[in-house]
Amino acid sequence: MNDKFVIGLDYGSDSVRAVIVNTSNGEVKGSHVFWYPRWKKGKYCDPVSNQFRQHPLDHLEGLEETIREVIKESGVPSGQIKGICVDTTGSSPMAVDKQGKPLALSPEFAENPNAMMVLWKDHTAIKEADEINELARTWGGEDYTKYEGGIYSSEWFWAKILHVIREDEAVAEAAYSWMEHCDVITAELIGSDDPLEVKRSRCAAGHKALWHESWDGLPSKEFLSKLDPRLADLRDRLYTNTFTSDLPAGNLSGEWARKLGLSTDTVVAVGTFDAHAGAVGGEVTENTLVKVMGTSTCDIMVASHEAIGDNLVKGICGQVDGSVIPGTVGLEAGQSGFGDVLAWFKNLVVKPTAELIRASNELDDAKKEALINEIDRQLLIKLSEEAIQIPLSDTAPVALDWVNGRRTPDANQALKGAVMGLNMGTDAARVFKALVESICFGSKKIVDRFREEGVAIDAVIGMGGVAKKSKLVMQTMADVLNMPIKIATSDQAPALGAAMYASVAAGIHPSTEAAIAAMTNGFDKVYEPIPENVAVYKELYAKYAEFGAFVEGKKTAALADQ
Numbered sequence: 001m002n003d004k005f006v007i008g009l010d011y012g013s014d015s016v017r018a019v020i021v022n023t024s025n026g027e028v029k030g031s032h033v034f035w036y037p038r039w040k041k042g043k044y045c046d047p048v049s050n051q052f053r054q055h056p057l058d059h060l061e062g063l064e065e066t067i068r069e070v071i072k073e074s075g076v077p078s079g080q081i082k083g084i085c086v087d088t089t090g091s092s093p094m095a096v097d098k099q100g101k102p103l104a105l106s107p108e109f110a111e112n113p114n115a116m117m118v119l120w121k122d123h124t125a126i127k128e129a130d131e132i133n134e135l136a137r138t139w140g141g142e143d144y145t146k147y148e149g150g151i152y153s154s155e156w157f158w159a160k161i162l163h164v165i166r167e168d169e170a171v172a173e174a175a176y177s178w179m180e181h182c183d184v185i186t187a188e189l190i191g192s193d194d195p196l197e198v199k200r201s202r203c204a205a206g207h208k209a210l211w212h213e214s215w216d217g218l219p220s221k222e223f224l225s226k227l228d229p230r231l232a233d234l235r236d237r238l239y240t241n242t243f244t245s246d247l248p249a250g251n252l253s254g255e256w257a258r259k260l261g262l263s264t265d266t267v268v269a270v271g272t273f274d275a276h277a278g279a280v281g282g283e284v285t286e287n288t289l290v291k292v293m294g295t296s297t298c299d300i301m302v303a304s305h306e307a308i309g310d311n312l313v314k315g316i317c318g319q320v321d322g323s324v325i326p327g328t329v330g331l332e333a334g335q336s337g338f339g340d341v342l343a344w345f346k347n348l349v350v351k352p353t354a355e356l357i358r359a360s361n362e363l364d365d366a367k368k369e370a371l372i373n374e375i376d377r378q379l380l381i382k383l384s385e386e387a388i389q390i391p392l393s394d395t396a397p398v399a400l401d402w403v404n405g406r407r408t409p410d411a412n413q414a415l416k417g418a419v420m421g422l423n424m425g426t427d428a429a430r431v432f433k434a435l436v437e438s439i440c441f442g443s444k445k446i447v448d449r450f451r452e453e454g455v456a457i458d459a460v461i462g463m464g465g466v467a468k469k470s471k472l473v474m475q476t477m478a479d480v481l482n483m484p485i486k487i488a489t490s491d492q493a494p495a496l497g498a499a500m501y502a503s504v505a506a507g508i509h510p511s512t513e514a515a516i517a518a519m520t521n522g523f524d525k526v527y528e529p530i531p532e533n534v535a536v537y538k539e540l541y542a543k544y545a546e547f548g549a550f551v552e553g554k555k556t557a558a559l560a561d562q
C-alpha cells in the first residue's frame with residue numbers, strides 16, 4: 001500500500017485533537033484528544049473579569065502527544081506521512097520574542113498571564129475595541145473595520161494587544177512581535193527562529209487583524225499611532241503578506257522530525273482557524289451555512305467574488321478572500337457562547353454540589369472525585385433528557401444567550417445573559433431548555449442578518465462537539481431555523497479540514513476543492529424541522545428578540561411594563 005497520509009491538528013478552547021487521514025479516500029486511521037492540563041485547572045483565568053489565558057506549554061505538550069499517538073494508533077509508516085496542517089481558535093494572539101517563542105516559555109514570564117495566549121473568548125479588551133471602532137469611524141482615513149463587519153471585537157488581535165501592553169509594561173517591552181496561535185504552532189513545527197519570516201495565516205489576518213490587500217496589509221502606522229504609538233512601532237515587526245492554508249509554510253524541522261519519528265520531507269501547511277478548517281472538513285459550498293458548534297459557534301460560508309461583489313456584509317466577523325477555500329470569499333459569523341452557555345449552567349449546579357460532596361464524611365476521597373466526575377459527565381445528558389419531556393406549550397422561561405457577550409450580529413461584548421419568566425415551577429430542566437432555545441435563537445439572528453444583507457442560505461450543515469453530542473440542541477435548531485440540518489459524520493471535522501489543506505500543501509491534491517471531494521467523510525444524520533414546533537418557536541423567537549432589545553437598552557413598550 002503506497003497511500004499517502006496527512007495529519008490535521010485542531011486546537012479547540014478546551015483540547016487539541018489530531019487525526020491522521022488517508023488522502024486517497026479520507027479514511028481516518030487514528031485520532032487523539034489532549035485536554036489542556038493547566039487550562040482544565042482554571043489556571044491564569046478569571047471568568048468574573050472575562051480573563052481567559054492559556055499557557056503555551058499546554059499547547060506544546062498537546063502537540064507532541066497527539067501527533068505521536070495518532071501515528072502509533074495508525075501504524076502508518078512515517079515515510080507515507082506527507083503533510084501536517086494546524087488550525088486553532090482565534091483570535092488568540094501571543095507576545096513572542098525575537099525567535100518567535102511565546103514570552104511565557106521564558107522563566108521571567110512563566111507565570112504571567114499577559115505573556116501567555118490571550119484566548120479568543122477573553123473579553124478584557126472591551127474598552128480597547130470601543131476605541132478602535134470609534135477611531136475607525138472618526139479619524140477621516142480608511143475605515144479598516146469595513147471588511148470585518150464594520151464592528152471590531154474585543155475578541156480580536158489589535159484590541160487584545162492594546163489591552164495587554166497597557167496593562168503590563170514588562171510584556172510590552174519584551175514583546176518583539178505578536179503572533180496568532182495557529183502561526184505560533186506552525187512556526188514551532190518548521191523550526192522558525194524569525195517571526196518576521198513566518199508565512200502568516202490569511203484567515204487569521206483577514207478576519208481578526210484588519211488586514212486587507214487594498215490597503216497594503218495591516219492598518220497604517222498613522223491610524224495605529226492614534227491608538228498607541230507602540231502599536232505603530234509594532235507594525236514594522238508584524239507582516240505585510242499573508243498566505244492561504246493550501247500553501248506550505250515550510251518543512252518539519254529536524255527537532256520535531258526526531259520528536260515525532262517523522263521525516264523532514266513532511267510539509268507543514270500555513271495555519272488557519274478552527275471554524276474555517278471545519279467548513280472545509282464539512283464540504284462547504286456556496287449558499288451553505290456551516291455551523292461549527294463547540295464552546296462557541298462559528299458560522300462559515302463561501303461566496304464567489306462575482307456573487308459578493310462590493311457588498312460589505314454588516315455586523316459579521318468579516319469577509320476574507322481565501323480564508324476558507326482559496327479563490328472564494330470566506331464569510332464568518334458566530335456566537336461567543338454556545339456550548340459554553342450550557343456548560344456555564346452545568347457548572348452552576350455541579351460546583352456547589354462537588355464542594356458538599358468533598359466536605360462530607362460519607363465517602364473516601366477517591367470515591368468522592370469519581371462521584372463528582374460522574375455528575376459532571378452526566379448532568380448535561382440528564383438535563384437534556386428531562387428538557388425533551390417538557391411540552392413546548394409549557395410556559396418555559398425565555399433566556400438570552402449572551403453570557404459571553406454577543407459576537408454577531410453586531411458585536412457587543414458588554415452584553416450579559418438574562419432569563420425572564422421564572423416561577424416556583426421553574427426547575428433546572430426548564431432553565432436548561434430556555435438556554436438551549438436561546439442559543440438557537442441567537443443562531444437565527446445570524447441567519448436573518450445574512451439574508452437581510454443579501455447572502456442566500458439554502459442549506460445548513462452542523463458539526464462540532466455540540467452537534468455530535470446533543471440531539472436536543474440540533475432538533476431545536478432545525479425547528480427554530482425551520483431548515484433541515486445535515487450533521488457531518490466526522491467528529492473531528494476541523495481536524496479533517498486541516499488534513500485536507502495539508503494534502504494540497506504537500507502537493508497530493510491540486511486544490512482544496514479536490515481534497516474535499518477525495519477526503520470528505522460525508523454526513524450521517526439530518527434533523528428535519530417539526531412543523532408544530534416551528535410554529536411555537538416562531539412566537540418564542542419574537543419574545544427572545546423583544547427581550548434582547550430590552551436588555552440591550554432599546555426598550556420597547558411591549559416589554560417595559562412586564
Ligand SMILES: Nc1ncnc2c1ncn2[C@@H]1O[C@H](COP(=O)(O)OP(=O)(O)O)[C@@H](O)[C@H]1O
Pocket residue numbers: 012013014015293294295296338339340341342343380381384464465466469470473
Ligand atoms: N450532551 C451535551 N449537550 C449539550 N452540549 C454539550 C454536551 N456535551 C458537551 N457539550 C458542549 O460541547 C462543548 C465542547 O465542544 P467541542 O467542539 O468538543 O469543543 P471546542 O469548542 O473546544 O472545539 C462544550 O461547551 C460543552 O458544554
Ligand SMILES: O=C(CO)[C@H](O)[C@H](O)COP(=O)(O)O
Pocket residue numbers: 011012013014088089090091120207273274275293294295296297298332334
Ligand atoms: O472565532 C473563532 C474562529 O474564528 C474561534 O476560534 C472559535 O469561536 C473558538 O470556538 P471553539 O472554542 O468552540 O473551538
